[in-house]
Amino acid sequence: MKRNSKIIILLSVIIISVTGCIKDSLNIDPTRSNEENFDPNYLLTTAQMDYGNATEFQLYEMGGMVQIIASTLDYYSGGDKYSISLTSYNDRFFTNGLQGAARLLEAQKLAEKKDAVNNVNLIQIARIMWVMTMQRVTDIYGDIPYAEAGMAKYGIQYPKYDKQEDIYKDMLTRLEDAINKLDATKPGPAGDIIYNGNITQWKKLGYSLMLRIAMRLVKVDAALAKTYAEKAAGKTFTDINDNAILPLDGGSNEATQNRISNALLNDLPQVRWASTFINYLKENDDPRLYTLTEKADTGLANNNQIGKGGLQYTKQANPPAGSVNEVPVGMPNGYTIGGVRDIATAPGYPGVTGTGANASPLGNYARPRLAVFVTKRSLSKYLITYAQTELLIAEAKLRGWNMGAETAAQHYKNGLTASLQSMQQLDGMLAISIPDITAYVATRPLDISTNEKALNMINTEYWASTLFDLPEVWANYRRSGYPALVPVNFPGNITGATIPRRLTYPLGENANNRDNYQSALQRMGGSDLTTTRIWWDK
Template sequence: MKNIIFYLCLMAVLTTGCTKGFQELNRDPTKANEDNMDPNNLFTAGQLNYGNITEFQLYELAPMVQVLASTAIQTSYSAGDKYSSQLFSYNDRFFDDGQTAAGLFAEAQSLAEKKDPDKYANLIQVSRIMRVMAMQRITDVYGDIPYFQKNGTLYPKYDLQADIYKDMLATLEDAAEKLDPKKDKVAGDMFYDGDTEKWKRLSYSFMLRVAMRLTKADPATARLYAEKTKDKTFKDFTDNAILKFDGNADERKNKSANSWFGDAVTFGQVRWSKTFIDFMKNSDDPRLYLITEKADTGMRYNNDLSRPALGYTKVNPAPPGKINEVPMGMPNGYDINGVRSIETAAAYPGATGTKDNVSPLGNYARPLARVFAQPNFPSFVITYAETELLLAEAKVRGWDVGTVSAQDHYKNGLVFAMKSLEQLNGMLTMGGEVETFANAHPLDESSQAKALEMINSQYWVATLFDFVETWANYRRSGYPILTPVNYPGNRTNGVIPRRLNYPNREAAYNSVNYNDAVGRLGGNDLDLTKRVWWDK
């Protein structure tokens, strides 16, 4: 069993801590006593791994889709903001983390089938569902990947993404139909506490996500499976799948949030992107003032995340702790005193502080650190709002996904993308302005193109902090329309990357299968403008 020491130790962390009984855990993995292992614990460990997305999504993907921006150079954040060579240094985490999660779910299923397939009937099916979820994330980032081989295969071949997608859709449908509320609940389920009805709705909601990825590559299959989800997806936002963290052990800290506090100097060069802020500003989106803050004056306070920041407000005069300003996003593709200094950007708002305490980015809006940079900040896995927006698109395409109109699905997507934020933190609560906003911005169905742009632009906002999904849906839909940056020396000739290259070690350790997959890309794995199969 691949990674047996890792997940046995993690199981111990979830229960008694990893030091107790360590000698027993640290035995030869080929001799592990399966009789003493609970497959539910493997499933729990897999949920933690999958739901806790690597912090490299912040460094690479969030700036690519112009939600975040950074002035950093020669560091991780330059990878996505400037399409720099750093992309080739931090390209393996999605592959490794995804394989670990998928392996845990595969082992949970295998062990459950060996021990008692009737007792663990529901565990087997939710493990199948979540393995699909983990594998979709990997294939969306890289393209063709090992998928069909048994977990732990030494030199796995890279399967075609087209074949992977067909199997994922069939697996989700089959697993959903085999869930049985009359049989034992899944113990240790961190999303739904073993509620099989919610799991069934999750499976169909995820099936919709997978199906909609094929609207360009295989529209017939996309429609077939989207229509299979009719009246079976999430009912409301209480169905949201959320992974919660206690912020104590490393496995129980939000990786993305924790990375910000762990590297406050780098975070000091991160701001909301101008593209993202302007999108909300242009529609007077109530989230604009909710998720932003302004660092207190000067560089020392800019880099001290424990220092209270200033909230933005429309109220004049502003109450204590707030400032009467409209949040301003920072353009992507700039640096500080380098080849493209932020001071040369159009409408540069100037610095805060003086002399040796100057903060060049101090007037740009940053993410709300006292919420988003906390290690116990929860993580959405998949939500009702996202699902409703995809159903709106399916309706606009004329597909039979139920009697609810595209207009109403779209409104639900808007409303509950905002209301769901309350589930993450009470500071993200909005009142009646949510309905007011949704009523003032109905779906424009004057043309299919306009409707698709509105739906997928809102999906861009609704998938906040699941940037693998944000990036994938942007590539699939083409929305929002983004203007790439062309920072000097970038590695894509000013094109937003369409995939990441495979982990560097694959060329050495699995060369035959790696070269076969790269050959299907035209022979150059480092050309990040090559598109995966569904990205036509």
């Protein structure tokens, strides 16, 4: 099954070059791609890849905002220090997201035209993926082109921006309709690289997505959130085998390699786990502290040599070769090497490794394990997980909603357990033993003495569990307010030393779709700012 998925992935890289032919309906040459001979499965595959293997710019911008990673590199400064560079890469999620949505729309149209009955599952899965894609875009920007997005082929060159409130209401009804129309008696789409056409799994994913969308609304429309959360109750993921995972390929084609790994391949010398993230793991004696981290070997030369494996942290008093008996130290956000906020001046700075010209200023900070997150570019990516879903159910139960018989504490336990268990699904090197998981979870029952304490535990664990789906980490942080991150106050920052609440629109929108762009800005106060809160972020 996995082998077949990888073959489909490799096929998908041709789609970008041929979809333009569809737009023009080139029917003169029958050997060229057109609506009659083009397989919409290819568009589904490409769109799934677009969504799951989202741009590496999430690492540069959102990784630092949510304090999962920290970096002294200039092009990470937008997220790490809220610098003006935050507006330099702001187009990627907008453009890539809307392009992915357009492919999904075209997949639906082609599938309907060819055989709407037998292609029913391709059509509905494309609709579910369309909702996933558009949710990410609106969560990042606020009001966006939605109802008219991807309609250039049908004469809409300048799509209007819809209100986020309207978008969210439509996503819920559209998603419910798509789930209800999935038909297990009909074939699954050949282009599905997530579940290989398993319709039962897609129904579970649909309801897990419904819960995620509903929970975004708890501050602005609690009644609607409750209605749809309760509709999803009992129909979501039931264990880690339901996790929606995008398989990737470690071959020579960059289109099918893990984009985060590709970025870290060049950036790891100046990228570290953030102190906020490491301190959370450390304070709770979390076993992930030792599976996710490593220390660069001594000195600047070893630190900068990507092919040079690091030292594994261990609690053993007499560590074996290749290990070090130290507790991982995270790097604080908001520092540079030299300059106005030199990392050497950071509180608790652990010092350099190496000496003289070979001194490494970041050498004592914990970095992502090179053999997992960097050199293994086939590392799969989570889209939606059982752990995330159980944590959201725990919050819904805490709010008194009808989510089934289990308590909020039990759903929290399920989510925490699943988060640790599912690490091995990404890579065997991240595996944590069942006895260690059981022992750890027993020490971390949900504190329900106050709602605030319980919400903090639930959503801080969501933050830690979601890891490198950084748009989702950022969205749930803004929605919930947890964890209680302390903003960076780097000189010259553009947010008034506050964590950004949205990305600004691409500059080209003002030139190419000015009237609709300006209308959207007026609804958000008249200015395109990273500090403006989107509709559900109250």
